[in-house]
Amino acid sequence: MQAFEYYSPTKLVFGLGCIKDKLSAEIKARGYHKVLLTYGGGSIKRNGLYDLVKSELTAAGCAIFELSGIEPNPRVTSVDAGAAMCKEHGIDLVLAVGGGSTMDASKAICAAACYNGPAWDLVLDGSKIKAALPLFTINTIAATGSEYDNAGVITNWDTKEKLPIGSPLLWPQVSFLDPSLTYTVPAIQTVAGSCDMMSHFFEAYFVRDLSPIAQGLIEAAERIAITYTPKALQEPTNYEARAKLLWASTLGCNGIACLGSSATIFPCHAIEHEVSAYYDITHGIGLAIITPRLLRFWLEKDPTVAPRYVDLATNIFGLRRDDYESEEALIEAGLKALEDFYASLGVPSGLSKLGVGSEHFAAMAEHIKTHWIASFDYCYVPMTNEDIVTVLDRSL
Ligand code: NZQ
Ligand code: ZN
Numbered sequence: 185m186q187a188f189e190y191y192s193p194t195k196l197v198f199g200l201g202c203i204k205d206k207l208s209a210e211i212k213a214r215g216y217h218k219v220l221l222t223y224g225g226g227s228i229k230r231n232g233l234y235d236l237v238k239s240e241l242t243a244a245g246c247a248i249f250e251l252s253g254i255e256p257n258p259r260v261t262s263v264d265a266g267a268a269m270c271k272e273h274g275i276d277l278v279l280a281v282g283g284g285s286t287m288d289a290s291k292a293i294c295a296a297a298c299y300n301g302p303a304w305d306l307v308l309d310g311s312k313i314k315a316a317l318p319l320f321t322i323n324t325i326a327a328t329g330s331e332y333d334n335a336g337v338i339t340n341w342d343t344k345e346k347l348p349i350g351s352p353l354l355w356p357q358v359s360f361l362d363p364s365l366t367y368t369v370p371a372i373q374t375v376a377g378s379c380d381m382m383s384h385f386f387e388a389y390f391v392r393d394l395s396p397i398a399q400g401l402i403e404a405a406e407r408i409a410i411t412y413t414p415k416a417l418q419e420p421t422n423y424e425a426r427a428k429l430l431w432a433s434t435l436g437c438n439g440i441a442c443l444g445s446s447a448t449i450f451p452c453h454a455i456e457h458e459v460s461a462y463y464d465i466t467h468g469i470g471l472a473i474i475t476p477r478l479l480r481f482w483l484e485k486d487p488t489v490a491p492r493y494v495d496l497a498t499n500i501f502g503l504r505r506d507d508y509e510s511e512e513a514l515i516e517a518g519l520k521a522l523e524d525f526y527a528s529l530g531v532p533s534g535l536s537k538l539g540v541g542s543e544h545f546a547a548m549a550e551h552i553k554t555h556w557i558a559s560f561d562y563c564y565v566p567m568t569n570e571d572i573v574t575v576l577d578r579s580l
Contacts (some may be wrong), residue, residue: 185397185446191352192438194332198361198431200423203236203322208244210320210358213501215279219246220270222290224282228324231368236280237322247272251293253283256461257339257467258289263296263303270317272299280321280356283373284328284380288336289322291354294319306346306349307338308385313351322340325369326429327377327468329384330439331359339461346461347555361434363427367420374420375529376468378413378429382406383471386435388448390482390492390564399495402441405432406500410525417529438445451563452478454556455572458548465538472531476523477578482565483515489565493518536580545576 197206210221212291220242228234242247251266269275270293278297281291296303298315306313323331330336335350369377385402408428415425435441442448455478456470479496482489494511497503497518532538549572553559561569567575 188443189296190443192423194355195358200364202362203360207240209278211244217246218275220249220275220278222251222280224286228281247479254286254289256285257464258285260338261306262289263292266293267296278317278319283325285328287330290319291336292338292349293508304340307347310351311355316353319356320505321356323361324365325377326433327380329434332434333438344461346457347418361430362421366430371417372468376466378409379472380468381433381436381474383452385441386450387452388441391446391448393446396443396447403499408432408439447562449557449562454552458552459540462544463540472526473535474579478575481575486565536578542577545573549573
């Protein structure tokens with residue numbers, strides 16, 4: 185077991201109908217009066233959540249300011265706009281209502297509101313975040329886990345960069361999780377969210393020294409995604425399916441699944457973010473395309489990693505050793521099961537189907553090492569720039 189320190193100050197409020205009365209109570213208890221309500225393209229207006237939130241804010245006696253239109257793959261321009269509103273109106277609480285994009289942008293807004301300069305400075309150098317406004321979130325999609333972590337991912341469309349922003353000051357203070365709010369998530373976003381969640385747990389799974397507690401958590405979360413994503417697609421208002429997906433995803437990205445294991449550097453995410461930065465693709469879909477290629481590449485480059493692939497086949501996909509004539513056959517069946525699962529959800533067969541070409545792959549590999557991860561040497565199987573390009577080529 186590796187040593188670790190862990191501190192999460194976020195209060196989670198989970199369950200059917202958990203917004204009503206509790207949101208206003210949490211705000212009143214903390215004495216906030218001027219709220220910036222942030223949201224995306226309007227889904228919260230279509231499903232009634234906006235009205236509920238407004239009535240809670242009114243019940244708490246708050247003045248309400250709004251920033252709408254936060255984009256999927258949120259742009260730094262939205263962050264700067266939100267930070268300017270916070271400064272102009274003396275906002276004392278940011279309330280993010282939406283998915284990962286809204287929550288991520290709102291974290292950056294909280295930081296930029298307390299900084300004298302462009303928000304992008306804080307993305308490039310998180311140590312410049314010395315203060316941040318408090319943040320509440322109401323998460324509306326089982327996906328990123330942003331409601332329960334201290335990071336976000338912001339896109340600068342001018343420089344074609346999509347980079348993380350993080351600070352111990354960016355944990356939400358309170359996050360509300362009502363699974364019924366995810367009933368209206370479109371099928372493609374339900375799929376993308378589950379694939380994103382699966383990737384967060386896979387990133388923590390494919391490490392050299394996996395803690396047994398982490399292994400149990402990760403394998404359970406993967407089985408939940410495999411079992412309940414199809415159920416949620418068939419029956420979007422199935423509460424149990426939505427609830428299980430939402431809670432599993434909440435635990436995916438805050439490091440809990442990494443505690444006690446060797447350090448992980450989230451290599452699949454690093455690669456996917458480069459593709460998103462150039463082509464604005466949906467994060468979870470990009471991950472689902474790249475993941476099997478990356479796993480196959482690692483096994484090919486270093487066959488000593490095979491035991492974890494056996495775990496994938498048996499513990500996650502429930503395949504029985506005795507049914508296969510060799511370990512290689514079992515591993516192949518496990519990888520095939522993963523690929524078939526993604527295909528069954530309608531994940532496109534390759535990045536080229538999303539309009540991605542190979543022309544920027546070398547630049548992406550170089551950029552990852554400059555801005556995301558200094559070295560892929562600590563990856564499950566160490567990777568060179570050429571290796572990254574190979575995985576991207578195979579993902580086309
Ligand atoms: O914008 P609206 O109208 O709200 O519609 C959204 C958007 O079109 C819609 N949606 C969300 N909840 C809905 C809903 N539609 C109907 N009913 C609902 N209940 O879904 C679309 C996608 O929303 P988005 O917020 O972009 O999705 P997601 O939660 O998957 O977030 C993706 C972003 O999060 C980043 C990704 O890179 C990407 O930019 N990530 C953030 C992480 C973090 N903070 O820790 C970690 C992740 O690995 C990820 O990188
Ligand atoms: Zn992700």
